[in-house]
Every structure is written in structure tokens, then in C-alpha cells.
Amino acid sequence: MASQPPPFPSNQSFVHLDSLSLNMLLSPDRLMPHLLAYLPTLGPSIYSVPGLFYKLPSPSSTTTTSSTAAESSTTTSPNSLSLKTCCSTNPSFPYLSVRMKTEFPSNSSFLPPLPGMHCVVSLFHSLTGVPLASLNGASLAYLRLSALSGLASDLLSLPSSTTLLIIGSCEYAHLVTAHRTARPSINRIIVYNPNFSKAQDFVCELCLREPESSTVIFDYAKDLDQVIGMADIVCCAAYRTTNVPIVKGKLLKAGAHLDLVGSLTYEMKECDDDVFSRGRAFVEEIAMNEAGKFVDFAGTLTELAGGKMQGRKTYDDVTLFKAVGSARFDLLVAQFAYESHIKLSNFALV
Structure with a gap:
């Protein structure tokens, strides 16, 4: 007999929290007591996976047919992608986060210039893998x-x-x-x-x-x-x-x-x-x-x-x-932002 899926943190659809939303929802004076309350109790059940770092191919390597030449170009390219993942094994705190950060130093040479670093944090339900939210990583x-x-x-x-x-x-x-x-x-x-x-x-x-x-x-x-x-x-x-x-x-x-x-x-x-x-x-x-x-x-x-x-x-x-x-701490802050957004949305619907 098929089992029922575990309960979700909310019945809301996937949400995106941009910089403005995060700064409206969160502030240091709200986050500090949240971290102080959660760290001692949840600390042992939150696990960080070793981070991954990738050198990205430069544009010239994508047109190169020689794999050796492409690999050489990749190792010298200043562009990169890094990933950091964290997961909670506590059923009462069913969250998983992934931080994805890109660094493209040459962005400053564009007109107008672009930031060299971009970052997104994704939040998932850790018991089912269902995506819950994306958040502006820099903010x-x-x-x-x-x-x-x-x-x-x-x-x-x-x-x-x-x-x-x-x-x-x-x-x-x-x-x-x-x-x-x-x-x-x-x-x-x-x-x-x-x-x-x-x-x-x-x-x-x-x-x-x-x-x-x-x-x-x-x-x-x-x-x-x-x-x-x-x-x-x-x-x-x-x-x-x-x-x-x-x-x-x-x-x-x-x-x-x-x-x-x-x-x-x-x-x-x-x-x-x-x-x-x-x-x-x-x-x-x-x-x-x-x-x-x-x-x-x-x-x-x-x-x-x-x-x-x-x-x-x-x-x-x-x-x-x-x-x-x-x-x-990406996980704890993303969880707090997500749940704060859900509470605010539910309040607005009342």
C-alpha cells in the first residue's frame, strides 16, 4: 500500500523572494533571536555537504573542437560557479538549501557595468525534495x-x-x-x-x-x-x-x-x-x-x-x-524568510 507524503511546511506554491522582499521580511534584530533559539536545538541535525567549485569555460572554448584545448581554456578562465548545500534531518524542520554563486570578473568591463558576483539560494522540502522557494543570495x-x-x-x-x-x-x-x-x-x-x-x-x-x-x-x-x-x-x-x-x-x-x-x-x-x-x-x-x-x-x-x-x-x-x-546559516535564514512570507501572505488573505 502506498504511503502518504509527509506534511509540507505550507500549502503555498513556489515563491521567489527578491532583494526588496527579503529586506522587508528580515532584519538583524529579528534574525538574531531566531538564530539564538534554533542553533542549540537544531544544530546537531543540520548537515552541510562539502562545497563544490567549478571553473567555467571561457566563450572561446565552446567553439574549440579539441577537448585538450577546451580543458586548457577552462582552467585559465576567471569565471566560476560554486555550490554549497545544507540539509536538516529533523522531521519538524524539513528543509534543504542550495547556494549557487557565479563569479564573472569581466562583467565590470560592460557598459553599463554588471556585478561580478551573482547568487541564488534555493529552498527545498528535505523529506520529499519538492522546491519551495528561491531567494536573492546577495541580500x-x-x-x-x-x-x-x-x-x-x-x-x-x-x-x-x-x-x-x-x-x-x-x-x-x-x-x-x-x-x-x-x-x-x-x-x-x-x-x-x-x-x-x-x-x-x-x-x-x-x-x-x-x-x-x-x-x-x-x-x-x-x-x-x-x-x-x-x-x-x-x-x-x-x-x-x-x-x-x-x-x-x-x-x-x-x-x-x-x-x-x-x-x-x-x-x-x-x-x-x-x-x-x-x-x-x-x-x-x-x-x-x-x-x-x-x-x-x-x-x-x-x-x-x-x-x-x-x-x-x-x-x-x-x-x-x-x-x-x-x-x-543559509538554511536557517532562508527558512525564516520563507515562513515569514507565508505567514504574511496568509494574513493578507484573511
Whole structure:
């Protein structure tokens, strides 16, 4: 006798959530408690499959009849496709996600220029394989990173933190919201970017978002080394293309918390080794091909959230959180966005 299929998370048809939809549905202050609640309970039942990376053939290789020539062209092409998959084995959380990202560096040469990176996250029912939703991968990534940074700050930074230093640009504006959610005591925000005009633009954007009653001071810096020792929380969101560290550990103030979210490989160094000799480091998730080579971490964010690891041991500890782009958190954020959309749609029909 044929068995009945397992129940679906909803009876809705397939949905697509673009950037605007995701930013309307989600925010760091909503995602942070969601992650904190789900990580300790669902962590053991969520499995990440080893990622796949493909070099894509250049256009010239598609017209080449020689397989050897085509393979040679493929290995030298800068274009690529990468896949990351995550699946839940918990019947009460029946989801599977796949992140598909393409990188085409030459897109910047078009008129008008196109982004070099594009990303889509697909969500499936993990007990049947039925597709449920597609989500804008870039927007989901920004929201995920911000929520993880805010959660790590809540678990590791000093409750008395007042000064936040952002190293990066306005692409990561959600990070400011996340850290301020974790530490409402923040009353000064400093922005540093090697491109000084971008730092100025980011500060202007932050000021425009701020209510008139706000007493928070926004500023930008030309010299990172001069301001880094002033910050209680340092958020490094600058994408690295060199192995020259941005953050010098000896310049961090006692008790500082360092948040590293800009780069995903050991070679793209965001900080020097002095940081690790001064305190305790935690990672989003152990990934040997990404941050696992970086340093010996004290533990993961999941262990911190579940109370299995102690974070800060002393007031003067320098703490560190390193994001690695784990597929596990793609799944949790995609699930939350999908279910939020379904609830909102059902409410609108009432």
C-alpha cells in the first residue's frame, strides 16, 4: 500500500523572494533571536555537504573542437560557479538549501557595468525534495552575516561597549544595526575605508537613517591605526585581495571584540597573529578549507549559543568572531524568510 507524503511546511506554491522582499521580511534584530533559539536545538541535525567549485569555460572554448584545448581554456578562465548545500534531518524542520554563486570578473568591463558576483539560494522540502522557494543570495548573505555578527557581539563583547568601528563600506549597513541591537550602549560609530570618499558616503547614509532625537556620534577616519585603539567593537567587513593584515592586534584596546566578516580564506588576512595571542577566538562553523586553517579556535558560535563553551573569561580578554559563509546559516535564514512570507501572505488573505 502506498504511503502518504509527509506534511509540507505550507500549502503555498513556489515563491521567489527578491532583494526588496527579503529586506522587508528580515532584519538583524529579528534574525538574531531566531538564530539564538534554533542553533542549540537544531544544530546537531543540520548537515552541510562539502562545497563544490567549478571553473567555467571561457566563450572561446565552446567553439574549440579539441577537448585538450577546451580543458586548457577552462582552467585559465576567471569565471566560476560554486555550490554549497545544507540539509536538516529533523522531521519538524524539513528543509534543504542550495547556494549557487557565479563569479564573472569581466562583467565590470560592460557598459553599463554588471556585478561580478551573482547568487541564488534555493529552498527545498528535505523529506520529499519538492522546491519551495528561491531567494536573492546577495541580500540573504548580507542579512545572514549581520545577524551572525550581532549574535557573536551579544555573546562576546563587553556589555558596556560604547564605540563601534566599522572597516568597510555601505554594502554592510546592516552590520551597524546588528551591533547596536546587541549593544544599545553604543553612542559613537567610526567608519574607515581605504577609499576615503566611500567612508564619507557611508557616514552620510548612516546619519540619514538616524532619528532626529539620536545622540549617537558618527565619524570617519583617514588613519585606521590612530582610531582602532578607541573602539570597544571592531567590525572588519572589508573584502581582502592581499595577504597584508588590516587589523594589528597590538593596537586593540583591552577588552575589545573583533568581528571578521569580510574574507573567507586564510590567504585574505584581515588581522595579524597578535590578535590570537591576546584572547579567545570563535568561528561561525569549523571549515577546514576556509577558516579552519586560520588558527586554533576556542569553539563555534553554535557552542557559544548553547552554553557549551565559555566566551569571555576576563574583562581584558580580546575576543574574536570569524564568519566563514557556512551553508548551515543559509538554511536557517532562508527558512525564516520563507515562513515569514507565508505567514504574511496568509494574513493578507484573511
